[in-house]
Amino acid sequence: MSGDGANTATVAEEEYLQSLFWLHEAGLPMTGANLSRAMQLSAPTVHEMIGRLERDGYITRASDRAISFTDSGVEHAEGIVRRHRLIERFLTDVLGVPWDEVHEEAERLEHAMSPVLEERMLAAIGDAKTCPHGHPIVAGARLAGVPLADVELGARVAVLRFENEAEDLLRYLKASGIEPGMEGVLAEREPSHVVLETVDGQRIALTTSVAETVSVTADPSPPPRTALPEQLVLGQRYGR
Ligand SMILES: [Zn+2]
Ligand SMILES: [Zn+2]
Known part of the structure; x- marks a missing residue:
């Protein structure tokens, strides 16, 4: 071939x-x-x-x-x-x-x-x-986006896309409750994780490493960027 x-x-x-x-x-x-x-x-x-x-x-x-x-x-x-x-x-x-x-x-x-x-x-x-x-x-x-991990506390956020479609990452994102198109506010921002509070009151926690791979639009917005982390850190392991 x-x-x-x-x-x-x-x-x-x-x-x-x-x-x-x-x-x-x-x-x-x-x-x-x-x-x-x-x-x-x-x-x-x-x-x-x-x-x-x-x-x-x-x-x-x-x-x-x-x-x-x-x-x-x-x-x-x-x-x-x-x-x-x-x-x-x-x-x-x-x-x-x-x-x-x-x-x-x-x-x-x-x-x-x-x-x-x-x-x-x-x-x-x-x-x-x-x-x-x-x-x-x-x-x-x-559409141009920014990593959710870059967004400042209190900013309004709309979820654009999941950049990385690795199987375990998609399972982790699905279990977290996040969906493309979802809107909310960045409610917590710690070195280890971020929390997105959606308009209907759902609190979605993601590790910072995973939040690097979630592209969003934000207001106020950090500069546009697509992150490419060397290794993904998931908050939990599946299949164990
Ligand atoms: Zn795919
Ligand atoms: Zn896809």
Whole structure:
């Protein structure tokens, strides 16, 4: 599965293209280091795949190691990201699958979807413009946000999206009660955690590390930024 580029991306290549696209969307430098943080994979693993993506014509690398998409690379990345987010929205809205379970399902389905099925799914989701975690289905529609962890005490907050869709992180967020679109006030801000009090009086506590990965709009607002923590610290462990 190598050599002639655009039509033969492997499943693994498509996973990397999606994470690269997220860096690109978020305005973060497309580098191996950022990619290995975003995917929580080791540097050598990521390095090898970057070499493959370059050989297959999806990316180029400058002498300073900065990565750029080729035309075929960006087209391919946009397509796979769009299908991923569309499938997630379809699974939650049409099939009723909880939003902390749809990411892994979409990863399995997104590589095998025909344009006809994509069109039908798009019709089935109605007006929805994002995946259930708040990421725009159509590239370029991403709203600027700030990490919830940056917001000052007392600021009014609206939850935009969950930047990282790691399985255990989504379970943690779901259990906390937070949802994209939710509005409230930052009620507590400690070194270890923050508390968001929603308009209907719910108190949502998140570790500061997790709050780095939750993008919001805030008033007053700190400067726009997308955080990329080296390691996530969850407040509790699952599956034990
Ligand atoms: Zn996802
Ligand atoms: Zn999503």
